Amino acid sequence: MEGKLSSVAKNFTPSPIQELSQLAQRCNAINLAEGFPDFPAPPCIKEAAVSAINNDFNQYRHVQGICDQLALKMKKTHGLDVNPLTDIAICCGQSEAFAAAIFSIINQGDEVLLFDPCYETYEGCITLAGGIPVYVALEPPQWTLDPEKLMRSFTSRTKAIVLNSPHNPTGKVFSRDELEIIAEGCRRWDCVAITDEVYEYITYDNQKHETIAKLPGMQERTIITSSLSKTFSVTGWRIGWAIAPASAASTIQNIHIRITDSAPAPFQEAALTALRSPIEYFETLRGVYELKRDFCMKLLGSVGFRIQFKPQGSLFLFAELPKDCLLSDVEYVEELIQQAGVVVVPGRGFFHGNESCKYQKRYIRVAFCKSEATLNAAAQKFGELINAKACPKIVY
Amino acid sequence: MQAAECTWTHFEMLRPLCFKSPSTTPLFFNFSKHFQKGFSDSSFFRSNRRISNYPSFMATISSLSTHKDPVSTHDATPNITHQPVQVAKRLEKFKTTIFTQMSMLAIKHGAINLGQGFPNFDGPDFVKEAAIQAIKDGKNQYARGYGVPDFNNAIAARFKKDTGLVIDPEKEVTVTSGCTEAIAATMLGLINPGDEVILFAPFYDSYEATLSMAGAKVKCITLRPPDFAVPIDELKSTISKNTRAILINTPHNPTGKMFTREELNTIASLCIENDVLVFTDEVYDKLAFEMDHISMASLPGMYERTVTMNSLGKTFSLTGWKIGWAIAPPHLTWGVRQAHSFLTFATSTPMQYAATVALQAPDSYFAELKRDYMAKKAILVQGLKDVGFKVFPSSGTYFVVVDHTPFGLENDIAFCEYLIKEVGVVAIPTSVFYLNPDDGKNLVRFTFCKDEETLRSAVERMKEKLKKK
Numbered sequence: 001m002e003g004k005l006s007s008v009a010k011n012f013t014p015s016p017i018q019e020l021s022q023l024a025q026r027c028n029a030i031n032l033a034e035g036f037p038d039f040p041a042p043p044c045i046k047e048a049a050v051s052a053i054n055n056d057f058n059q060y061r062h063v064q065g066i067c068d069q070l071a072l073k074m075k076k077t078h079g080l081d082v083n084p085l086t087d088i089a090i091c092c093g094q095s096e097a098f099a100a101a102i103f104s105i106i107n108q109g110d111e112v113l114l115f116d117p118c119y120e121t122y123e124g125c126i127t128l129a130g131g132i133p134v135y136v137a138l139e140p141p142q143w144t145l146d147p148e149k150l151m152r153s154f155t156s157r158t159k160a161i162v163l164n165s166p167h168n169p170t171g172k173v174f175s176r177d178e179l180e181i182i183a184e185g186c187r188r189w190d191c192v193a194i195t196d197e198v199y200e201y202i203t204y205d206n207q208k209h210e211t212i213a214k215l216p217g218m219q220e221r222t223i224i225t226s227s228l229s230k231t232f233s234v235t236g237w238r239i240g241w242a243i244a245p246a247s248a249a250s251t252i253q254n255i256h257i258r259i260t261d262s263a264p265a266p267f268q269e270a271a272l273t274a275l276r277s278p279i280e281y282f283e284t285l286r287g288v289y290e291l292k293r294d295f296c297m298k299l300l301g302s303v304g305f306r307i308q309f310k311p312q313g314s315l316f317l318f319a320e321l322p323k324d325c326l327l328s329d330v331e332y333v334e335e336l337i338q339q340a341g342v343v344v345v346p347g348r349g350f351f352h353g354n355e356s357c358k359y360q361k362r363y364i365r366v367a368f369c370k371s372e373a374t375l376n377a378a379a380q381k382f383g384e385l386i387n388a389k390a391c392p393k394i395v396y
Numbered sequence: 397m398q399a400a401e402c403t404w405t406h407f408e409m410l411r412p413l414c415f416k417s418p419s420t421t422p423l424f425f426n427f428s429k430h431f432q433k434g435f436s437d438s439s440f441f442r443s444n445r446r447i448s449n450y451p452s453f454m455a456t457i458s459s460l461s462t463h464k465d466p467v468s469t470h471d472a473t474p475n476i477t478h479q480p481v482q483v484a485k486r487l488e489k490f491k492t493t494i495f496t497q498m499s500m501l502a503i504k505h506g507a508i509n510l511g512q513g514f515p516n517f518d519g520p521d522f523v524k525e526a527a528i529q530a531i532k533d534g535k536n537q538y539a540r541g542y543g544v545p546d547f548n549n550a551i552a553a554r555f556k557k558d559t560g561l562v563i564d565p566e567k568e569v570t571v572t573s574g575c576t577e578a579i580a581a582t583m584l585g586l587i588n589p590g591d592e593v594i595l596f597a598p599f600y601d602s603y604e605a606t607l608s609m610a611g612a613k614v615k616c617i618t619l620r621p622p623d624f625a626v627p628i629d630e631l632k633s634t635i636s637k638n639t640r641a642i643l644i645n646t647p648h649n650p651t652g653k654m655f656t657r658e659e660l661n662t663i664a665s666l667c668i669e670n671d672v673l674v675f676t677d678e679v680y681d682k683l684a685f686e687m688d689h690i691s692m693a694s695l696p697g698m699y700e701r702t703v704t705m706n707s708l709g710k711t712f713s714l715t716g717w718k719i720g721w722a723i724a725p726p727h728l729t730w731g732v733r734q735a736h737s738f739l740t741f742a743t744s745t746p747m748q749y750a751a752t753v754a755l756q757a758p759d760s761y762f763a764e765l766k767r768d769y770m771a772k773k774a775i776l777v778q779g780l781k782d783v784g785f786k787v788f789p790s791s792g793t794y795f796v797v798v799d800h801t802p803f804g805l806e807n808d809i810a811f812c813e814y815l816i817k818e819v820g821v822v823a824i825p826t827s828v829f830y831l832n833p834d835d836g837k838n839l840v841r842f843t844f845c846k847d848e849e850t851l852r853s854a855v856e857r858m859k860e861k862l863k864k865k
Contacts (some may be wrong), residue, residue, distance in 0.1 A: 046536070049746075050528045052628045056518040059716045092573045092718065094739035103609065126740040128584060235538045236745030238573065238718075259580045259604040260573040264529075265716025378478040 171311025304396025543571030585735030598829030652790025779855030804865030
């Protein structure tokens with residue numbers, strides 16, 4: 001049997017991140033690591049799900065109304081014309097929509113551009129489909145996009161570029177100019193843009209999220225993926241979608257059907273309610289998260305962090321360790337768990353590429369999609385440390 | 397505070413198996429070879445736009461509408477230039493167009509649907525209430541990727557009850573979005589491009605699709621009426637040291653066949669001899685009527701090389717919840733979990749809590765389930781015999797296949813169309829479940845996962861209007 005395992009499988013070794021996760025669990029740490037809320041989902045959406053279960057929406061289904069709602073939203077928000085009957089595939093979360101999108105267009109040897117740092121799962125999907133991930137580093141501390149670096153990364157083998165905006169982990173929202181640069185690359189090299197827009201409604205300081213699909217020449221070569229999860233605090237419901245030109249959407253639908261066949265039926269029904277939420281819902285969402293973002297920035301500031309890049313969107317703060325801190329990201333996170341009982345994510349897992357840049361081990365990611373109680377508890381712990389003046393490794 | 401169930405623990409996952417697909421064209425509209433879809437296939441857009449994967453093709457009847465082919469309404473974008481892509485042979489074989497045509501006909505003629513493979517009645521209240529409670533209790537965020545701990549435990553407990561095998565829920569159970577995803581994750585996680593995999597025809601159509609996504613070389617062994625027994629000699633000559641895996645669906649969709657202990661023993665010894673993996677799809681295991689269900693994993697020497705897959709949907713009439721699982725020894729579970737983490741990442745949280753309750757249902761639930769289905773089966777089978785079909789014995793599942801040739805139609809598709817239009821009943825043409833459609837042209841499949849009144853009405857219509865030639 002051993003002989004039948006792949007060589008990849010045989011190289012498996014435990015990672016420091018896995019060990020930190022276990023440490024955090026043992027210490028029952030306050031969780032500012034995971035990217036999902038610890039406060040309840042909106043009541044009316046939960047009620048819609050409950051109602052769907054009671055009304056027997058429990059067998060395989062495809063709820064066309066979701067596509068209708070999404071098409072309306074695309075028109076209203078981005079001015080895009082999307083045909084709800086042909087251009088949208090409902091999937092089990094953005095995760096599945098992305099996987100299906102990758103499988104639909106990536107062949108063995110195709111290169112896919114990714115911005116670095118980035119969410120880990122993209123690479124796994126691409127590799128599973130036989131593609132080759134190629135990283136284009138965003139430059140700290142502002143995570144700027146270097147147009148020349150980007151253009152140099154395109155080759156004749158480049159099939160697609162993945163664009164996650166608002167961005168996990170940095171909180172960057174790609175500007176119109178940056179989208180233009182990326183679009184230019186796509187047009188010039190005849191590539192597809194696959195977007196992950198799960199944080200589309202979570203932007204700050206009057207920043208607006210724009211989809212690259214609305215730029216000239218882009219709708220026909222963009223696959224948009226997104227979901228209910230972050231907008232409606234229901235990451236466990238697995239309702240997402242892909243929006244693309246009809247041929248791509250139908251292929252994605254084909255693949256989705258072979259992978260899972262149907263997204264959970266009662267939650268599709270609830271999605272109808274969610275997507276019809278009034279504009280006030282989204283404004284409140286933004287406002288609430290902005291306050292939490294500011295709170296977290298202050299929190300880190302109080303222990304010596306100098307936040308050079310204020311998140312413009314998403315649920316994360318990506319902060320560089322204080323200059324005086326000699327620890328690596330993993331060491332800092334470990335100290336934070338043990339001394340303060342707070343867990344965050346070491347940034348190194350988000351970086352890839354061949355650049356052995358020191359900064360890749362100098363960042364932590366803090367998730368602020370947490371209840372007031374959680375954030376206050378974290379603040380209290382930090383306060384204790386500051387007052388005790390006994391924690392030189394955390395307080396700077 | 398809740399203990400960390402960090403979403404970043406998947407960082408330690410290494411690269412999963414790569415798979416090859418040959419196409420090298422860079423154009424956007426030339427998709428990876430397995431999924432090329434022609435613009436000529438416009439019936440796809442014209443009808444319900446949902447490729448009718450086998451159990452769900454009727455699901456969208458309520459949302460069907462007539463609409464035109466898509467017309468570009470973009471304002472500023474230039475013309476999309478592309479060559480019309482030839483529909484890949486593989487997609488033709490999936491007969492998706494047939495299903496969509498059937499759906500349209502069914503509605504148009506108000507036909508009684510004994511084709512769709514899911515119930516027209518709902519699941520038990522105690523399970524639905526558990527899901528509702530979970531939603532209200534706030535269990536709405538990401539579950540642990542490979543399953544909510546309580547649910548993994550419940551799966552292990554159920555498996556022990558059913559097979560006697562003791563397994564580690566933490567290391568040997570993976571929760572997936574339905575058995576469909578368990579199959580996809582198993583194929584993508586454990587099959588290398590070019591690996592040989594043996595399938596028994598007729599087969600649930602997602603098997604072939606996911607095998608082609610994994611780049612496998614499919615070797616098909618056809619099960620034939622009247623008893624759909626495994627042709628042992630053919631199996632012996634097909635299986636070899638080059639075989640990577642064999643896929644077994646028991647109880648079997650569409651025939652209702654259940655693999656006997658003898659058959660399983662023979663397959664087992666061939667697998668051990670040739671070092672072959674076994675993937676079993678056992679979603680109908682609780683709908684075993686004429687004999688006891690046997691899990692391959694419980695045979696001597698087989699657990700270490702078997703992935704046993706199952707789901708909630710059929711047993712609890714909640715097919716839309718998408719709760720499934722794969723049980724396998726740790727070294728195989730690893731591959732399944734890898735692929736799963738990149739396919740869907742996590743499975744619906746509240747439904748997992750409800751499924752935990754479901755799996756702990758008392759024996760009386762399962763006994764009553766069987767009784768109900770056996771009563772329904774009796775109505776249908778007797779009815780079909782009275783009408784004049786040649787009915788093949790079905791030991792399990794809620795399907796029965798029949799020979800339609802007494803009615804003089806030239807093949808299964810023609811018969812099904814006739815049945816919808818002239819009689820007002822829907823059945824499934826089984827040719828879509830074969831690599832070689834001709835193998836299925838005499839057979840159609842009926843389902844009895846419908847309330848008794850529906851079954852009786854369908855039988856009445858057939859008695860009245862279906863005449864032997």
